[in-house]
Amino acid sequence: MKPLMVELGERSYPIIVAPNALADFPQICQENRIALPKQLVIVTNDTVAQHYLATLQAALAGYQMLVITVGDGESFKSLASYEHIMSQLIAANISRDAAIIALGGGVVGDLAGFVAATYQRGVDFIQIPTTLLADVDSSVGGKTAVNHPGGKNLIGAFYQPRLVVIDPNCLLTLSDRDYRSGLAEVVKYGVIYDPELLASLEQHSQAILQRQPDIIAAVIRRCCEIKAAIVAADEREQGARALLNLGHTFGHAIEAAAGLGEWTHGEAVAAGMIIAAKLSEQLGEMQTSEYRRLRQLLVDMGLPVTPPQLDPQTWWQYMRRDKKVKAGAVRFVIPVGLGQARLTSDIAPELVDQSIQQALTDS
CATH class of the missing domain: 3.40.50.1970 (Rossmann fold)
Incomplete structure (x- = not known):
């Protein structure tokens, strides 16, 4: 190629x-x-x-x-x-x-x-x-x-x-769990950058899970195209590259609190994306139908959509160690609908806590 x-x-x-x-x-x-x-x-x-x-x-x-x-x-x-x-x-x-x-x-x-x-x-x-x-x-x-x-x-x-x-x-030769873990990052690219990729993932979800070579190669190539463009524009993560961390602030907290290895990185990112999407829904930047669509796609990909039970203090303890923290403020990547995202630190902690709790009880 x-x-x-x-x-x-x-x-x-x-x-x-x-x-x-x-x-x-x-x-x-x-x-x-x-x-x-x-x-x-x-x-x-x-x-x-x-x-x-x-x-x-x-x-x-x-x-x-x-x-x-x-x-x-x-x-x-x-x-x-x-x-x-x-x-x-x-x-x-x-x-x-x-x-x-x-x-x-x-x-x-x-x-x-x-x-x-x-x-x-x-x-x-x-x-x-x-x-x-x-x-x-x-x-x-x-x-x-x-x-x-x-x-x-x-x-x-x-x-x-x-x-x-x-x-x-x-x-x-990947285990099913490790393969699905990678699909969380694939979905992320669609959420922050490419709604057409997201639609393709929905259309071909079964073929992707079955690892059909031609479809998988095309998905990998598209994700790499997106990553290459973002890195070229912002190598040191001062702006647009930070959007690649959708779900990661929450996800890294999940990984660290549970103990490294208990959750795979992709599993934690999937649950983290759901929290970020719920936060976006509460802010009025994602429609409920879009939130449901993302949640269903992650379920179809065999990924977890319910975060673990952690008390608010534990969540914030780990989120404040995230590399995106700037001037003491935790910055969050918030999806704007499906296909765009933004980075912000201007969110009330109570709203973050509420989004986590809603993600825990959603079904």
Whole structure:
């Protein structure tokens, strides 16, 4: 397929969405004028390695490769894992002109990207995402991070990859839960940016759940087009890019309060979007029919629409740690109907609490 470009001047990079991209990886690099260095570091996890590491290694035969594996799951996106990878790079005398390849989902991509941003003040970085959530969201845009007990993604950096290679065939080995988790981010793009995408998701919901390759590839490509355009306009999240966090202020609170890993990121974002939509409905910016439509789509995608029972103090404790907090005020992404959104901190806390309670009791 024709590459998509994230336009960032001299740091621009292509996104390739193509079946069998893993086996064709060196050819893809060559076609996009990306010269691979002799030293390559592949960061992956145990689960992904079982399915895809051998294919990538065979494609890269002849290169000097160091493979580093981390545990599978959100709890491994940690400073301990960061130190583990750094120690192996140093012990192996990996040079500054090496490249780090992230082979995995969002945890691997965020972690490997943060390592790449900081090892010897920065080495080349390539994303090969293997989950739907990473395909459409975390692999594009240069956000890298590790978690801290105090909150998700609190330690990190903006560091753009040289290349993103997406092989939709990798989705065939995902668990149903992890696959559905990625669909929450897909729905998000429709809510904030593209009502036609939202309508397409409704029309093809069963085919999407069945992972029909042509439809999934088209959905991934459209989401990446949207993400690329937003990142190009606002790389450092000073304006429009913050809209990509629809549902995330509430979602990150859910993840942190429940314990990282109890809710998947996508599940928490889905429930967070419902709270944000309920808040929008109360503000008169989303019609009740639009709220119901969004809620039904998330249900059809097999995602949770009821947040967990947390007391208001706990909600605010975690929301105030969100990276979108500015000058002490929590900022919320509010959908404006379906297809647009806005960022605001001018909302009464009582209205937020009320929206959470209504989302809990809605049916």
